[in-house]
Each structure stands twice: as C-alpha cells, then as structure tokens.
Amino acid sequence: MSRRCLWVFLLSLGVAVVHAENTIPSAQPGAAEVTQQVEQWRQHRVQRLTAPDGWLSLIGLEWLNQGDNRVGSGAGNDIVLNAGPAHLGVVHLAPDGTVRITLDKDSGATIDGKSQSQADLIDDIHAGESGKPTTVAFGTASFFVIDRDGRKGLRVKDSEASTRKHFLGLDYYPIDPSWRIVADWVPFDPPHKLEIGSVLGTIDKVDVPGKAVFQRDGHTFELLPYQEEPGGELFFVLADRTSGKETYGAARFLYAALPKDGKVVLDFNRAYNPPCAFTGYATCPLAPPENRLSIAVTAGEKKYRGSEH
Known part of the structure; x- marks a missing residue:
C-alpha cells in the first residue's frame, strides 16, 4: 500500500479522517472543556461513519x-x-x-x-x-x-x-481528561522510515518526522506518526493492551495537530476504530510493532458490538 494510497484510503470517504485541534493551547484545558470537545468530536465521528456513502x-x-x-x-x-x-x-x-x-x-x-x-x-x-x-x-x-x-x-x-x-452505535470508555496528554516532540532529521502493514498483506514504508514521548503511570512511552500529505496532521496507527479484548485488535487511529514549541497533544479520548472494525470490505493499515504500547489505553472507542471479525 503506497503512501498516497493510504492518504486516499483515509480521505476519500470522509470518515476515517478525524481532525485534531489546529493549534496546541499554552495551558491544559479544564475537564469540562475537554469533555465538551470530545463529545462534539464523537458526534461528528458518527455523522461521518453513518453517512450514505460512509x-x-x-x-x-x-x-x-x-x-x-x-x-x-x-x-x-x-x-x-x-x-x-x-x-x-x-x-x-x-x-x-x-x-x-x-x-x-x-x-x-x-x-x-x-x-x-x-x-x-x-x-x-x-x-x-x-x-x-x-x-x-x-x-x-x-x-x-x-x-x-x-x-x-x-x-x-x-x-x-x-x-x-442496522448500525448499533459506538461504545466508548468514559471521557478521561488525564488521557489528553501533552507529549514531548522529538524531531527526526532526516525523517526515519517506518514499515506499515495492511490487512491485504502489503508493506508500505512511510516517512516518520519525529516521535511523541510521554509518561504514564511512571513509565515512558513513544509513538511514531506519519503524515498522509505534506504539512498534514500527525497520524498514529497504534495498539495497546486493550487491543483484541476491549478494543479492536488490529489497531486504533489517532490524529494530532502539528507540534508546537516542542510539544504535541495526544488526546486518546479520540482514538477510534479503523473501517475494518465495521466491514470486511475495507483495506486497513495495521499497528506497527513500534506503536504497540505496553499499557492499557482505557480511553477512546471500544470494539464495535456488531463486528463479526
């Protein structure tokens, strides 16, 4: 699956792409504001997913x-x-x-x-x-x-x-502002290469502009994103210890605004399922080993109840 292919795959139907904030605020918003933002994001997510051509x-x-x-x-x-x-x-x-x-x-x-x-x-x-x-x-x-x-x-x-x-709706973990994490951004110059597999068995090599480094429960974790288009948002394909249990096994997706002042916001409340969680007719990227977190990310979208795969 080519890099351009992944971009079109995510953009062409207007569902998988879920944009992050365009700027990184200087101060962490309050719990009520985070909750409001995530609830609004969820409404838009369902609208795109259930659209006549979604x-x-x-x-x-x-x-x-x-x-x-x-x-x-x-x-x-x-x-x-x-x-x-x-x-x-x-x-x-x-x-x-x-x-x-x-x-x-x-x-x-x-x-x-x-x-x-x-x-x-x-x-x-x-x-x-x-x-x-x-x-x-x-x-x-x-x-x-x-x-x-x-x-x-x-x-x-x-x-x-x-x-x-007969869509059954989406299930989520409760919104938890502590999962809106301001991570350190470590740029790569030149960009690193990352291999991304797909459900078709193909392997694509993408450019990784840097890594997001954050702490949780006393441990340090890293995630590698790429961009589907020049100047576009950071796109993470990730898995964690909930994968295959409470969440979809192959991966979840997460977008983040471009880094600012050496920081990048990872709001795991907005982690969501790829199209393959809902249909066997999609061609989805898989979480690379580098993005399989050894922690349970109890935030974001859970496994779809109507899934048969």
Missing part, C-alpha cells in the same frame, strides 16, 4: 482480473454484486492498468452522474486535483475503482446496506 455503506470489494470482467448481480457474471441489475456491464482492465467500463444498454446506470454507455474509470490514486474517482451509480448502489499497489478493484457501496441500516 464506511458502513460498503457491500463489496471485488478485485479485477486483466481483460474483460462481466459485472452484475446475476450469478453468471465474473463479478457478482450484492446489488444492482443482473447485467450491469463489462469492466475491462488493460495490461497498462487502465480501466474502462461498457454499460449494458438496459442497466440504467450512470457514470459520474451522466448517462453514457462507455467511459474510462479513474481510480482513487490517480483521481487528480478533485480527489474523486470515477463513480458508477445504479439505484441506491455505486462503485469506483481503487488501486492498491497496482492491484485494481471495485469498492462497492449501497446507502441501503444492512451494516448502515
């Missing part, structure tokens, strides 16, 4: 083979969708990686909102300035092409997905 709407991740891929809900297709017409069309993957769709004349589908029979499908990595891949829509469902280290697949969504319609 992560809960995923109903498929179908990898393309080179050549023609017949697509539709009918059993005779090469790719059988969980929604839509029996014969949607043919998606052609060329040896050079370009993807083109030819719609069935009776499919009723649109391409980027337009009625047309054929079009090239721009994937999420090569979407250009808009950052939006070409979308094929049919009824309440749609798909676009994703690129994961050169492997092309269809990410299929449906606003009527059972995972969205």
